[in-house]
Amino acid sequence: MEQSVKGQVAIVTGAGQGIGRAIALRLSQDGMNVVLVDLQGDAVARVADEIRANGGEAIALSLNILHAEDRQRMIESALSTFHRLDALVNNAGVQRIALPLDVNEEHWDHIMDVNAKATYFCCQMALRHMIEQKNNGRIVNIASIAGKMASTTYHPIYNVSKAAVLAMTKTLALYAARYGVRVNAVCPGMIETSMQDMVDHEIGRITGQAPAEIHVERNARIPLGYMGDGADVAAIVSFLVGPDSHYMTGQALNADGGVLTY
Ligand SMILES: NC(=O)c1ccc[n+]([C@@H]2O[C@H](COP(=O)([O-])OP(=O)(O)OC[C@H]3O[C@@H](n4cnc5c(N)ncnc54)[C@H](O)[C@@H]3O)[C@@H](O)[C@H]2O)c1
Secondary structure, three states: OOOOOOOOEEEEEOOOOHHHHHHHHHHHHOOOEEEEEEOOHHHHHHHHHHHHHOOOOEEEEEOOOOOHHHHHHHHHHHHHHHOOOOEEEEOOOOOOOOOHHHOOHHHHHHHHHHHHHHHHHHHHHHHHHHHHHOOOOEEEEEOOHHHOOOOOOOOHHHHHHHHHHHHHHHHHHHHHHOOOOEEEEEEEOOEOOHHHHHHHHHHHHHHOOOHHHHHHHHHHOOOOOOOEOHHHHHHHHHHHHOHHHOOOOOOEEEEOOOOOOO
């Protein structure tokens, strides 16, 4: 049976800002020791300082999940600092706006490399350790409702990459279940972060609309009527990492104000 997460260790990628920062703060509030990873060293160091100021334990690593040696360092740092690894939250992701006929191969490679390939190999590296340690490991992948539906045609490759995250979540969940390791996903909808600000700005460049106008149109498509924030996603991650979800694996839970009902 899974235990309380207090004193357990979680890695959170892309923890320097936005949803990843909120997940790191939440898992620390839950009592976990957290390893924070981001390309932006200064940002992730500030989040670690914030956690320590609140009485939690955190280390910050400035690294790029695209690089195998950096992914190795991520796992080794968790083990050398906290001597165990219980959970991995694959949150780091990138977004780019272009209509389907304007996408080029460089665009495809960049989005797929970070969102799909690096996420897969982070899972693989953590799984090897979790299977060996027999410690009921948990992996939570931050996908998107864009992986379940064509939420817009302005980011076709992002949609493809998030569908890949859902496919790997289901496949790895089936594989890892026999070892007591659970793999689930969260599908955020429209969440207030700088990634979403960039999306509004870039779509506005194509449509000629002001970002504020796009924002209003988007809110009108959300049944609950407003965008979520990082803490809304973090609460679901907390549940999937924690023991109350012990009978769930291979799932993809939406945090989207009711946009999707499947
Ligand atoms: N904001 C939304 O509305 C929304 C909706 C659905 C899904 N998501 C997903 O949630 C996750 C977080 O999104 P966000 O809005 O907080 O984005 P964000 O851009 O605010 O933050 C992403 C973080 O990931 C880091 N990162 C990017 N590439 C990296 C790499 N190669 N190595 C290490 N770190 C890297 C960035 O430096 C940044 O700190 C992403 O996977 C995103 O696709 C966001």
